[in-house]
Amino acid sequence: MVKVIAGNEKGQEGKVLSIDRDKKRAVVEGINIISKHTKPNAKNTQGGITKQEAAVHISNLMVIDNKGNATKIGRKFNEDNKLERYSKKSGEVIK
Numbered sequence: 001m002v003k004v005i006a007g008n009e010k011g012q013e014g015k016v017l018s019i020d021r022d023k024k025r026a027v028v029e030g031i032n033i034i035s036k037h038t039k040p041n042a043k044n045t046q047g048g049i050t051k052q053e054a055a056v057h058i059s060n061l062m063v064i065d066n067k068g069n070a071t072k073i074g075r076k077f078n079e080d081n082k083l084e085r086y087s088k089k090s091g092e093v094i095k
Contacts, residue, residue, distance in 0.1 A: 002061040003070040004031060009056075013064060017053065025055035032056050066092055 003013045014028040032054045040047035062070040065087035072088040085094045 001064040002026070002028060003064055004028070004056065004060055005062050005070065006060040007056070008032075019058075020055060023055070024058050026058050026061060027053050027055050028061070029053065063087075063094065065090055065094055 001013060002016055004010055009031045012031055014030045017027045017029055019026045030053070033051050034054045035049050036052055038044060038047050038050055063073055065071045067090055069087075069089055071090065073094065074086050074088045075083055076086060078084050078093075086092060087094055
């Protein structure tokens with residue numbers, strides 16, 4: 001879960017659907033909805049205008065921790081010498 005911290009959708013929260021690491025963009029459920037014009041095809045015989053999510057730059061997103069706060073992410077080794085992410089605000093491990 002992430003929170004949008006900048007742009008037209010500021011303050012809204014959603015689940016990350018996909019990430020494009022090369023372009024540093026993420027598609028978030030219910031955020032940055034656009035209207036796309038589609039031609040008729042075998043799947044959609046009618047065609048028309050469809051609504052879908054567009055990508056948002058990851059610098060405009062913050063991860064939400066278990067308590068529901070937007071937080072920065074840190075990484076540290078646990079007792080088993082495995083790297084884990086933790087919330088810098090609350091100190092709790094993020095799964």
